[in-house]
Amino acid sequence: MPSRDPGRTVARVPLTDTPAVQARDLRRTFRSRSGIWRQTRSEVEAVKGVSFEIAPGELFGLLGPNGAGKTTTIKMLITLLIPTSGSASVLGRDVVTDVREVRSRIGYVFGGDRGLYERLTGLDNLRYFSELYGVPPREQRARIGSLLELVGLTGREGEKVEGYSRGMRQRLHIARGLLHDPDVFFLDEPSIGIDPVGARELRATIAGLRDQGKTVLLTTHYMFEADELCDRIAVIRSGEIVAEGTPDELKELVSAGRVLEVETYGVHDHVLDRLRVVPGVRSVVVEERGQLQVLVVASEPGAEVTQPVLGGLDETRVGRVSHRDPTLEDAYVELVTRTGA
């Protein structure tokens, strides 16, 4: 399975002969024009040769910052966008030529408030999409009932969607995406804007999909979510996959050593620049926590950077200093903030 940066590709789970999802050197360029008399054309290459495979029954995470190309990649896989070049298939079917076959076997859910008919009830929304997805009339009632149960909306299905909370809408989205019992499920930031309790329930639902043998492609900004749910993860940055592997492999890939956290007050940019060139330091990221700034310093394996880093902060007020094991978020931040990687 090729990657844009083979040096960073790590071991992955063995695949069957026919992957559930396969992307090969997938590219997508957006062209736009502006101006009436003097038209200027611009091109943005949103996805620059992405390749990956997802095995049947696997829960695969696609992580990356805003604008990295996650949604564009998903939209090509679910047939909403035609790739500029490269190819992709879902369950062996080409996403450009076998459009109807692909659509009948995939489910798609995106995060946020939109994507539902506000003036209809939750039940009517599900009835509508059942018809569009060709759910046999005899099965509809039972199918909708069991999905409402699955997403915890039983008893609320008769209410208009405009009165639903964001969490309820998101759960209704999941139910909608599962109406036709798809084999492959695409979830594009499904937990965005949901409260912690709702997000936890949503994660349980997603984990349940994997337990049922569904193949899931999940994009998310929440690292703990990806860490908890995903079998494998690809990190995409500026349209290219920069790393791929299991969550543990990614953590080791980036920082085999420990992470130093230093609480500071009013640290200046020139101080950060100085710290970044300290021998053994791989990255320095600042997390704002109210008046407090926490420097997250990732180091090379075996490097002792605590004293040099504290020495470099001599002009800055310093609070608590601690060490911890690297998290997936550390790995992610380092991967997407690396320059020239």
Place this chain on the structure above:
Amino acid sequence: MIRLRQLAVCYWLQLKILLFSPFEGFLAVVFPLMFATAAMLVYEVGGDPEAILYAAIGAAAMGIWTSQTVSASTLVQRERWAGTLELVVAAPTRFSLVLLPITFAMATIGLYSVVATILWNWWLFDVRLQVENWPLFVLSILMATVTIALFGFLLSVTAVRYRTSWALGAALEYPGWLLCGFVVPLDLLPAAVLPLSWILAPTWAVEGMRASAAGESPWLDLAICGLVGLGYAALAAYLGVRLIDSARRDATLALT
């Protein structure tokens, strides 16, 4: 059979969406009556009963035309704003079959406007429609409704490709009144624009309404109307596939 059920259920649910909007409902109720009032006040000045009857029948068709062209051209935009456009396009059902029940739900609202206009004219202007052949008159109204719905269907399909296509409906509203001969006889229009009138199915439908009201045969008008309407449907089905492909290629489905 399953396809018919799909169309029927989708039609009913889309009609529910249209009926549950208080603001749009208010506009749908009031607009046709305002148009009818304006047309009747103009024609009443002449005091010619035949001309008033001419205007009364034309005013009834004006309501359907307005509700269909404006709503159909904004249909796709509404789906876009609701975030449902991508979902219905991503469904295995052909996009034209998704739009068809929606346009017929809109046509149902248009049908209301015909009845409301006739009653309004009767109540406010004391215009009693003298119709020689009621069954053919009703058939002509239904033909007008269906073919205008098919025209709306064609508009909504073409609108998927372009973000600002909703403006098309507003641009077509008033020229359509003239070109279809709703309140102005086609004889008064320049000969150069008559071909445009002929390719608009409502022109023939409203001629059919007038012919059946006068006790003449409306069948030729209705046959031409039906053929033109079928032409709209065929063109919409053809364009539906190509324009969706074009939208997928140029990434215009999700633009708001």
